[in-house]
Structures are given as C-alpha cells and as structure tokens.
Amino acid sequence: MATPQAAQTIRPQQDAEPLLDCSKLVRRFGSRTAVDGVSLDVAPGETYGLLGPNGAGKTTTIKIVCGLLEADSGTVRVAGLPVRAAPGPAKRLIGYVPQEVALYPDLTVRENLLFFGRLYRLPRRRLERRVEEVLELIDLTARGEDRVDSLSGGMRRRLNIGAGLVHSPTLLVLDEPTVGVDPQSRHAIMESVRRFGDQGMAVIYTTHYMEEAERLCDRVGIIDHGSLIAEGTPRELVALVAEKDQVQLVASGDLTRYAEACRALPEVEGADVDRSDEGTVHAVVRDARSLLPRLLDLAHANRVQIRSVEIVEPDLEAVFLHLTGTALRE
16 A cells, blocks of 8 residues: 555635634544544535545544544534534534444334434424425435335435434535445435535535546545545546556456556556456556556566456546555455
C-alpha cells in the first residue's frame, strides 16, 4: 500500500456557508492513529463522497461526525453547533444510515418510521405527516402495512434510509447504502440521494462503487492511513492522473507477485489485483502503449498468462489506485 502523502486539495468555490465543518480531527486507539488531522466541509445541497480502503479511517471519521465517537482533538460543527458524543442540539440535525440494516423485522414499514420519529420526540400530527412524506420519498407507500421481514433486501435498504430521514435532518450520512442490493433497487436509492441534494440537504456518502461516486457526488474526499490525501470534484480528481493510463490485464497465475513486479517499473504509478475479480490486474501507468510490451514480458517472466488487455481512460478508480496504491474494493 502506498505511504501517506501530502493532501492534494482541489476545492471548488462554494456560495453557501458549510453546513458541516470538520477541523483537524484526530482519533487514536492505543498506539494506532485511526484519524489523523482530517478536515472537510459540506455545503447545503452538496453530496460529498468519502472514499477509502478498508482500515483507512472513514468509518471512524463518520462516527465522529455523527457524535457516536469522541475525537481526541479537533472540532465538528453542524449549522454552527458543536457535535459531541453526548446528546445535543447538533445531533438532532443529523440523520445516520449505517451499512447494516437497523430495523425491527417484526414491525411494519410504517411502525418502524413512527418508532424512529418518536425517538426525536416529534409531535404526533407532524410525525404522521412526515412518515407519509418519507414513504413516498423512498417509494414504499404501497408497502406501509407490510412487516419488514417480508420485504426484499432492496426495500429494506430504502426503509433503512427512510429511518434516517424521518426527523427531517439537514445532514444525512449514508454508509454504503447500496451494498448487496439488486440493480433496480440500487438505481432507486441513487435517485433518492440525488433528490436529497435538490432539497438542500447536505449528504456524506461512502461507497465501494466508483461509478456511484462519479454519478452522485459533487465533491469526493479520498482518505488513506487516517489522512485526507485528496479532495475535489470527480473531474478535478481525474485531472490528477490525466496524463496517465489505466491498464486492465485479465490473466491467470500468481497475480499478486505479478502486480508487485509491475510496481517495480518506474513508469508504473500503481498496480494491484482487483479483489472483486481475482483474474484482473489494474495498473496506472505512463504511456501505456509503449509500456505494454514490457508488461507482457514481465508476465511471461512471472509465469502469468495474459488473456486480454484493455487500456481505459482515467477515472476515479485510476485516481484511487494512483493515490493509495490499492483498489477500493479490497
């Protein structure tokens, strides 16, 4: 894995004051620093993607933002109010949707939303109106009286988001909301997230799917080894590797050793095995077409059989591999 490097911050002009303002967050667990000086902000109506490999610190950062974990140092403010692990006014402005579905399976869809709304002490009539609004927003009005354990996985994911919305938060934190859902439900969830921004809500969105970040996020922050190492719009981040190519090699053999050998070449910025497809090596290189013969010779030397090669335009996957030295899906 690549060593941490100085943050490459590309910050577009924001007309509105940040709704979320995180400054120099640090969190340690014993001798390990999980979050190391992270600063970020999110404006009203903005969707901010937080990407990082496993163990990079994004989950710890999210828990600090939501007041579920206290930072050792640094500050978090939502709408100017400090967020702390203890209950407080700022936490009422936050909706948190965890990766794990956190619902009561033996209650109906509507009963779940009513329960979570009552936790925020919403007045009865206001809560009833809000539940109907959320049911429409997540497209589950027709299933309101059905028990949660009768729903499909995609519907449960949508209801999980609804539970985080019922108290009308101004900041919504979504932790990989489309994991394990079918393509139709995934599309429905992404369309809902797009509407949240249109309504002026600030959104933090973590995902293992780069196409989601490219499609949904106004800005993206890449976190590695506890530090925010790059930030900007998807287009601006791609510009960091605009003069480099991404090479995808479908192969068989000892691909881990082959990727290590590729990384030893001075023209290779990063190379790794795609853990979601064990037969593919991704590499970010300079001048792929002239380097390709050497990559093929290197495969032969390592007894790796190349079945196909594709050279693709840089995208967020290439940026991530270039900056962290590892694939996001690891």
